[in-house]
Amino acid sequence: MRAFIERLLSRPWFGPLGALLAVYLLFAGLRPDTFAHAGNLEMMARQTVVVAICAVGMTLIMIKGGIDLSVGSVVALTTVVVARGLQAGLSPWTAAALGVAAAASCGALNGILVAGLRITPFIVTLGTMSIMRGVAKGLAGEQKIDANAAGLDEWMAILPPEYGFLVVSPGVWLALGLSALAAGALVYTRYGRHIVAIGSNERAARLCGVPVARVTVMTYALAGVLAGMAGVMEFGTLTVGDPTDSLGLELEVIAAVVIGGGSLSGGQGSIAGSLLGALLMTVIKTGCTHVGVPNWVQEILTGVIIVVAVALDRWRQQPRQSSSAH
Amino acid sequence: MSESLIEGPEAEASLVSARGLDKRFGLTRALQGVEFSARAGEIHAVLGENGAGKSTLMKILAGVIRPDAGELSLGGEAYQPNDPAAAQRAGVAIVHQEPQLCEHLTVSENMSLGAEQTRGGLLDRRAMEQHARRALQELLPDAEAMSIRPEQLLAELGPGPRQLVAIARALASADCRVLILDEPTSSLARSDVEHLFAALRRLRERGLCIVYISHFLEEVMRIADRYTVLRDGAAVGLGEVADATLDEWIRLMVGRDVRDLYPRSEHQSGEVALELDDVWTGAGGPAPLTLRRGEVLGIAGLVGAGRTELLRAVFGLDGVRRGQIRVGAYAGPASPAIRLNQGVGMLSEDRQAEGLAATMSIRDNIILSKLRAFVWPRRARREATRWIEKLDIACRDPDQRVGELSGGNQQKVALARLLRHDVDVLLLDEPTRGIDVASRAQIYGLIDDLASRGRAVLMVSSYLPELFGVCDRIAVMCRGRLGVARPVADLDPESVLHEAAVAS
Numbered sequence: 001m002r003a004f005i006e007r008l009l010s011r012p013w014f015g016p017l018g019a020l021l022a023v024y025l026l027f028a029g030l031r032p033d034t035f036a037h038a039g040n041l042e043m044m045a046r047q048t049v050v051v052a053i054c055a056v057g058m059t060l061i062m063i064k065g066g067i068d069l070s071v072g073s074v075v076a077l078t079t080v081v082v083a084r085g086l087q088a089g090l091s092p093w094t095a096a097a098l099g100v101a102a103a104a105s106c107g108a109l110n111g112i113l114v115a116g117l118r119i120t121p122f123i124v125t126l127g128t129m130s131i132m133r134g135v136a137k138g139l140a141g142e143q144k145i146d147a148n149a150a151g152l153d154e155w156m157a158i159l160p161p162e163y164g165f166l167v168v169s170p171g172v173w174l175a176l177g178l179s180a181l182a183a184g185a186l187v188y189t190r191y192g193r194h195i196v197a198i199g200s201n202e203r204a205a206r207l208c209g210v211p212v213a214r215v216t217v218m219t220y221a222l223a224g225v226l227a228g229m230a231g232v233m234e235f236g237t238l239t240v241g242d243p244t245d246s247l248g249l250e251l252e253v254i255a256a257v258v259i260g261g262g263s264l265s266g267g268q269g270s271i272a273g274s275l276l277g278a279l280l281m282t283v284i285k286t287g288c289t290h291v292g293v294p295n296w297v298q299e300i301l302t303g304v305i306i307v308v309a310v311a312l313d314r315w316r317q318q319p320r321q322s323s324s325a326h
Numbered sequence: 327m328s329e330s331l332i333e334g335p336e337a338e339a340s341l342v343s344a345r346g347l348d349k350r351f352g353l354t355r356a357l358q359g360v361e362f363s364a365r366a367g368e369i370h371a372v373l374g375e376n377g378a379g380k381s382t383l384m385k386i387l388a389g390v391i392r393p394d395a396g397e398l399s400l401g402g403e404a405y406q407p408n409d410p411a412a413a414q415r416a417g418v419a420i421v422h423q424e425p426q427l428c429e430h431l432t433v434s435e436n437m438s439l440g441a442e443q444t445r446g447g448l449l450d451r452r453a454m455e456q457h458a459r460r461a462l463q464e465l466l467p468d469a470e471a472m473s474i475r476p477e478q479l480l481a482e483l484g485p486g487p488r489q490l491v492a493i494a495r496a497l498a499s500a501d502c503r504v505l506i507l508d509e510p511t512s513s514l515a516r517s518d519v520e521h522l523f524a525a526l527r528r529l530r531e532r533g534l535c536i537v538y539i540s541h542f543l544e545e546v547m548r549i550a551d552r553y554t555v556l557r558d559g560a561a562v563g564l565g566e567v568a569d570a571t572l573d574e575w576i577r578l579m580v581g582r583d584v585r586d587l588y589p590r591s592e593h594q595s596g597e598v599a600l601e602l603d604d605v606w607t608g609a610g611g612p613a614p615l616t617l618r619r620g621e622v623l624g625i626a627g628l629v630g631a632g633r634t635e636l637l638r639a640v641f642g643l644d645g646v647r648r649g650q651i652r653v654g655a656y657a658g659p660a661s662p663a664i665r666l667n668q669g670v671g672m673l674s675e676d677r678q679a680e681g682l683a684a685t686m687s688i689r690d691n692i693i694l695s696k697l698r699a700f701v702w703p704r705r706a707r708r709e710a711t712r713w714i715e716k717l718d719i720a721c722r723d724p725d726q727r728v729g730e731l732s733g734g735n736q737q738k739v740a741l742a743r744l745l746r747h748d749v750d751v752l753l754l755d756e757p758t759r760g761i762d763v764a765s766r767a768q769i770y771g772l773i774d775d776l777a778s779r780g781r782a783v784l785m786v787s788s789y790l791p792e793l794f795g796v797c798d799r800i801a802v803m804c805r806g807r808l809g810v811a812r813p814v815a816d817l818d819p820e821s822v823l824h825e826a827a828v829a830s
């Protein structure tokens with residue numbers, strides 16, 4: 001029994017899951033009729049999609065010991081590229097693919113700079129954050145681009161009744177599917193184990209013949225692909241290409257990963273935890289709105305949750321942490 | 327049985343003692359009712375197998391971790407250090423098994439870390455450097471000690487000099503009464519060991535109590551006055567070193583006799599597996615070498631002679647400045663991945679920083695160097711379990727984090743990874759560093775077995791008895807220059823030491 005509880009406690013997603021349940025029950029208790037309503041649940045799931053998809057990529061990067069500050073800009077750039085594509089008469093799928101490809105090249109660029117120039121990822125992506133934002137604005141001529149969403153908005157819209165069997169919007173399924181793929185890859189593929197190994201001890205990984213540079217470029221590129229998909233979803237929500245969209249998204253995404261047990265020093269984190277972290281932030285936001293708490297209180301609350309989550313995580317790992325004091 | 331170990335007069339004579347110490351880590355019981363007592367003015371050795379609980383006991387004495395149960399006393403008074411700083415104020419200083427220093431700081435900054443000297447609110451660098459120089463000089467009065475410069479970045483030093491810095495740092499802490507050294511010599515060169523021993527004897531004269539952990543039993547015989555043996559977290563022996571024998575110690579530690587420390591079978595040396603032609607590394611050169619299949623070739627030398635650099639260059643971790651390295655017929659560019667593909671594997675001397683990923687599980691560490699595109703955790707676990715059994719790694723299960731293992735068992739995990747990869751050419755850098763006698767015998771057996779199955783082994787070690795026991799040929803390296811490899815039969819330890827110290 002004791003062993004079982006210890007095992008459960010040692011799961012990285014256990015903390016965020018507990019926090020999510022607690023916060024959800026709190027708001028559901030305060031506003032049983034509106035907040036706990038199925039429609040509201042569905043809406044919260046949809047509102048989490050963009051952060052969640054970005055968080056999947058960020059989790060991979062952070063487990064590897066890196067960070068990506070440019071996601072917000074890349075998402076904005078993607079909406080612009082998709083809008084421009086649609087304007088130019090491309091089919092929605094082609095436009096979306098173009099957007100994802102643009103985001104993927106941004107990610108690959110991050111990876112190449114990190115691995116090739118050996119500059120710390122924080123600084124590289126601080127730079128590309130600004131670069132991508134600039135490119136987005138230039139491409140959009142510094143204004144929003146209206147385009148016929150041509151069905152891309154359906155990914156993020158409330159389900160029409162004839163698709164009721166899907167239960168939630170396709171966008172939510174996309175987020176869940178990508179998460180499942182990434183979580184599986186982390187555990188079941190060589191690539192995944194290499195990511196963890198590099199984050200845990202890069203020198204040891206190199207000694208074991210892990211192609212550190214290649215894995216690095218691949219991880220950032222993959223995160224770029226994911227940011228691109230998130231960008232397409234964002235476009236679906238906005239139905240315009242907006243170069244000033246998603247300002248500060250990167251911090252929200254990093255917060256989700258950190259709440260989910262990710263560590264800025266690498267080697268730790270889980271996809272499930274990050275998803276729960278992303279959901280937790282949406283629940284707080286929505287719940288506060290339902291209860292009528294002003295915006296500034298929400299922000300304070302979110303900040304407190306981040307710090308508390310990380311502190312709890314440290315505390316949870318305490319008995320094992322002492323090992324690093326060898 | 328342990329109750330009786332420190333009754334009566336022993337309790338009065340002791341400076342630092344422990345009674346009934348218990349400590350568990352999760353499901354592992356590291357200590358169960360340990361009794362310990364050491365006196366002022368003695369060098370007290372603590373012996374035991376890997377995972378016996380030596381480091382845990384020392385960490386408790388030094389306030390790094392707290393016991394679950396039991397009492398400590400220091401100088402006749404109850405002693406309950408809450409953290410290392412408190413222990414240090416009480417006069418107990420420790421040098422950890424894995425020296426804990428900051429690579430980005432200089433030697434002198436490391437030595438006064440936490441006790442920085444200031445003048446007018448600013449760091450007084452001059453005073454700190456003087457302090458560091460004095461402390462180093464006290465530890466190693468010879469000029470050689472000064473090859474460590476106080477203003478040097480720690481990152482520039484190898485493990486040996488680092489260890490010396492760590493010891494000097496502990497000694498320099500204000501009014502140290504008890505100095506705990508956890509395997510201080512495992513990465514030191516012979517000459518440094520002699521320096522250290524001379525320093526320890528001087529400290530003993532001054533009335534310090536020195537607690538000394540080591541797996542080098544011959545060394546302990548020479549330096550220590552009394553000993554305590556731990557087995558499975560309990561004290562099973564306490565006595566005078568003068569009355570003890572090696573066999574008795576081993577029996578106490580292992581609980582049985584260890585027959586053959588250096589098992590040897592016939593080695594049939596075959597085709598050339600590795601050839602170095604006029605190779606120069608960052609540490610100098612030239613290093614000519616021909617390693618054949620089926621032989622164990624040892625490289626002796628002082629710490630800092632460039633042996634590690636040579637292995638790293640062969641493995642493609644560092645570049646070579648000049649010359650050519652041929653693995654079989656291949657002489658192209660090298661990287662760890664290429665080398666592993668060619669069947670060359672390396673064991674790093676620095677398992678903490680490079681050998682292992684401490685936050686990953688034993689399983690993940692063992693399988694890391696040879697993964698298929700898809701990994702099945704269940705299968706990997708089974709495989710890891712096999713290696714754990716084969717090498718007798720003391721652990722809870724394959725999913726335990728490597729960082730939680732005792733030092734010696736960590737080394738075995740690193741070795742298991744190499745053996746699993748089943749490489750043809752093994753580059754072993756201090757393969758038995760921090761490993762107890764019984765396991766060492768086991769590892770020597772493994773090396774011997776590999777050689778008799780036609781593998782080539784290139785082994786760097788600072789422990790001469792081991793080189794003489796295991797190797798077919800030994801070459802000596804001095805300041806980057808590698809001498810001719812000669813059969814062990816034609817060599818004796820004195821000539822090797824001489825060659826290592828004096829560049830010809």
Ligand SMILES: Nc1ncnc2c1ncn2[C@@H]1O[C@H](COP(=O)(O)OP(=O)(O)OP(=O)(O)O)[C@@H](O)[C@H]1O
Pocket residue numbers: 319320321322323324351352354355356374375376377378379380381382383423720721729730731732733734735760762
């Ligand atoms: N932080 C920790 N978490 C979990 N288990 C631990 C931790 N530290 C030590 N242990 C376990 O406690 C036992 C005793 O370890 P300890 O490090 O004291 O051994 P040791 O005698 O110093 O061995 P070695 O000679 O290999 O250094 C081992 O089984 C080890 O795995």
Ligand SMILES: [Mg+2]
Pocket residue numbers: 380381382423508732733734
């Ligand atoms: Mg130890």
